């Protein structure tokens with residue numbers, strides 16, 4: 001199918017509105033993406049026609065809901081090329097996925113070992129590891145980055161050593177756009193026998209990931225960044241790894257037998273899915289994946305790349321403009337500062353012109369500290385954004401700067 | 406000395422001149438620029454107003470029965486907003502500040518900034534000023 005951004009936009013009715021009297025330009029896609037009609041329909045179809053609790057009822061509606069949910073598990077398996085559907089766990093989001101693993105490792109990781117992250121992680125891939133290290137006495141280390149926002153790979157062999165229990169890092173930085181060399185990092189981890197976890201928050205909507213060819217132990221996605229509903233995450237884990245770690249929540253669905261004294265856990269994936277799952281979210285996410293794959297991730301990311309290049313070029317003409325994160329390998333995230341202007345002021349004045357960007361630290365305070373800045377303005381692009389929107393953004397930005405300087 | 410009510414009325418009349426969002430914001434920016442800066446040594450973390458996306462420092466002291474506010478911010482629009490609040494609240498009896506109803510923000514078209522979840526922290530600034538006023542009128 002040819003990529004036609006105008007056809008795509010028609011699938012996103014929310015985009016067709018005015019904000020402060022100006023056509024909405026939505027450039028906050030790295031925070032959350034808008035939802036196509038197909039996703040909204042799938043959710044309402046579930047509630048209109050087959051809402052029931054899953055895995056529990058022998059009745060027809062429960063069976064239909066269960067089948068729908070399990071077919072999404074299979075869809076995700078195929079999307080990530082996991083070995084089996086039981087390795088796909090439904091969580092509440094990436095934050096939840098990472099906490100599940102970090103908690104699950106509490107009895108395995110020991111003092112004397114270390115956990116490795118990078119200098120460009122989202123808080124959700126920092127804090128759970130700090131908590132694990134506090135519980136266990138393990139050391140938290142990070143792989144540093146340079147002034148372009150690229151990881152310093154020369155340091156890999158020093159930071160990841162014989163005592164490393166797990167290496168957890170994001171595939172693509174939500175603040176810098178940097179696409180990290182996943183395979184290099186994983187191969188160093190494997191060399192020393194460390195486990196690996198990749199945060200795929202920003203790669204999910206833009207790239208194809210093959211977890212088996214990466215040979216990664218854990219990989220996690222967030223539905224809401226992939227045009228799907230909020231409140232749903234995907235946690236992929238290799239069977240042997242998921243079997244080796246403890247579940248972090250107990251309750252219904254995750255057990256095989258329960259007596260008042262002791263319970264035994266159910267097998268995968270249920271061991272990690274305590275309680276009634278986010279059925280509508282899962283079904284909506286299935287529709288989102290189908291939508292993305294019908295358009296084709298390659299076409300989507302090619303479009304986004306040209307938007308990024310165009311926007312970067314147009315912005316560089318603005319006096320005092322400085323891009324934060326100019327890695328050679330970059331996804332469609334444009335973070336920047338303008339000398340002498342606070343990002344918050346730009347955000348407010350862009351909003352007045354209908355332009356939605358994110359301003360601040362983007363849940364990555366250590367990156368701000370590394371660049372010695374208070375925050376950035378971040379424009380992030382999705383499949384439905386257009387070159388005309390970038391033109392509006394540039395003229396809006398110029399207007400804002402002229403008011404502020 | 407104008408009362409809190411009168412001060413608000415003056416601001417409302419000032420803003421009534423502007424139809425365009427740009428003019429309104431230019432005026433806020435101007436107010437921000439003309440607010441005297443706090444000396445660097447006063448900009449400590451204790452004075453930071455929580456809940457703002459930019460840094461806003463708010464200082465209060467009592468002068469006889471009046472409360473005197475001074476403030477600074479690293480973002481100019483936040484500074485303009487706090488300047489308006491200072492214009493209305495500073496040099497007023499603490500009890501009146503604590504009890505005052507703020508209606509001018511609505512009338513000058515900044516109502517959407519008033520929502521408690523807005524990251525600009527306007528609500529937090531107002532709250533903080535009222536805390537000081539309450540403490541001073543006790």
Ligand SMILES: Cc1ncc(COP(=O)(O)O)c(C=O)c1O
Nearest residue numbers: 093094095122124170174201222
């Ligand atoms: C890189 C990265 N990691 C983690 C998260 C958190 O994801 P979630 O909202 O699914 O918890 C985000 C999104 O804010 C992100 O951009």
